[in-house]
Amino acid sequence: MMAQTSSQKCYICTEKNSVFYCYECQHALCAICRERHDKVPALSGHTIADINVIDLSNVQSDKTRCITHEKEYQFYCVKCCDLICGKCATSSHKGHSFSDISEIVSEKRKSAQSALQTLQSNIDVMSSMKDTVKSTHLEKLHFDSQAVIIDITSTFKELHTFTKSKKDIKKTEVEDNEHIEQQSIEEFLKYNDLIHDRYAKVFTSLQNILCEKHDITFYKHYRTIDKDISLLDDIPQEPKLPYVPPLDKTMLYTEIEEYVQSKTETSLCKNCITQEKKLNEILEENKQLKRDLDLKEGELDDKSNEIGRLQDSIKDIETSIPTKRKKKKKGSSDNPRTAEQSRLSPESSLYYPSKLRFKMN
Numbered sequence: 001m002m003a004q005t006s007s008q009k010c011y012i013c014t015e016k017n018s019v020f021y022c023y024e025c026q027h028a029l030c031a032i033c034r035e036r037h038d039k040v041p042a043l044s045g046h047t048i049a050d051i052n053v054i055d056l057s058n059v060q061s062d063k064t065r066c067i068t069h070e071k072e073y074q075f076y077c078v079k080c081c082d083l084i085c086g087k088c089a090t091s092s093h094k095g096h097s098f099s100d101i102s103e104i105v106s107e108k109r110k111s112a113q114s115a116l117q118t119l120q121s122n123i124d125v126m127s128s129m130k131d132t133v134k135s136t137h138l139e140k141l142h143f144d145s146q147a148v149i150i151d152i153t154s155t156f157k158e159l160h161t162f163t164k165s166k167k168d169i170k171k172t173e174v175e176d177n178e179h180i181e182q183q184s185i186e187e188f189l190k191y192n193d194l195i196h197d198r199y200a201k202v203f204t205s206l207q208n209i210l211c212e213k214h215d216i217t218f219y220k221h222y223r224t225i226d227k228d229i230s231l232l233d234d235i236p237q238e239p240k241l242p243y244v245p246p247l248d249k250t251m252l253y254t255e256i257e258e259y260v261q262s263k264t265e266t267s268l269c270k271n272c273i274t275q276e277k278k279l280n281e282i283l284e285e286n287k288q289l290k291r292d293l294d295l296k297e298g299e300l301d302d303k304s305n306e307i308g309r310l311q312d313s314i315k316d317i318e319t320s321i322p323t324k325r326k327k328k329k330k331g332s333s334d335n336p337r338t339a340e341q342s343r344l345s346p347e348s349s350l351y352y353p354s355k356l357r358f359k360m361n
Helices: 031-039 086-090 101-155 160-209 215-230 249-263 265-269 272-334 339-344 353-360
Strands: 020-022 027-029 048-050 075-077 082-084 098-100
Touching: 020 031, 027 031, 031 048, 075 086, 075 101, 082 215, 098 101, 101 160, 101 215, 160 215, 160 249
Parallel strands: none
Antiparallel strands: 020 027, 020 048, 075 082, 075 098
16 A cells, blocks of 8 residues: 655755655655755765655654664674664674675565465455355355255144144254354354454555565564564364254154153053053063073973983993903903803803893993
8 A cells, every 4th residue: 555645845945845755864855855865975875765655654763773872774683683783783783793784674575575475365265265155154054954944844744733833943943053053154254354354454564565665664664564474363264064953853753752642641541550460460470481491491400410420321331341341351261161161151141141142232
């Protein structure tokens, strides 16, 4: 933003309106006096600018001179990151490394240009986000809300007398939710506008100071703007799409069921005694069946144990038979007898056929 046309009188002639401004002299000059000013060799290096494109409130402040010594700034102290005058260089900044003011200003102008581009990009993002939130979010919020309202309306047709009041309640809940979500969106938009305005304000200040030709004035004001840039809030994140709770049909039918049950409670109570008696009989029968089952399971366990013992006895018998046969054969070989004696022996199979068969088995 450029300054308005100046009506300030020339400092030298005090008659004509000033056209130029000398930063070093800190005087406004008309065209003629400017020519005289430039002819003075000692003033040839001064910075002259069109007075209509600068802000005199900035350039005429004490920020262009050393506060301590009231001298013009001549150097940039690299160690202290500050502008200093000649006396500062030989006193409080003695031994520090210095650089030309134009060098640091050149770097800061580049930084300012980069910051300007970043601010412009962020402003564009927020402007686009604002349009998106206004259109998409609000439209979706309204569309989803209307869809749920239609669903609610169709559901309540089954029980018109009771459900009409329920329908109104449910619709109010959705509309309240829409109102709350809408307020949230509008608050976001207000906040976005606030951040947008802050960015725009810094952007304008940065844009104006970039038009500043006087290095010292630029540097002093850029430092303030640079601090403002660092204090800017991050651009807000686009909020999530609004949520409209769908109709909870299970809860709705539960409420209807409870309502219907409350209306039919008298007729149900007529059969209460009979139904309770039948239920008690069923429960008692169930208990008896469980007792019988437990008893049968105990008997089954006893039978299983008995079968196990019999199986063990059979194995023992089968194991002992081959052992007895071996002993018998060994006794026959130690006391040999004739075939006839064996045939007539009381132990022969001729006299004890059944016993032999039992042993063989």
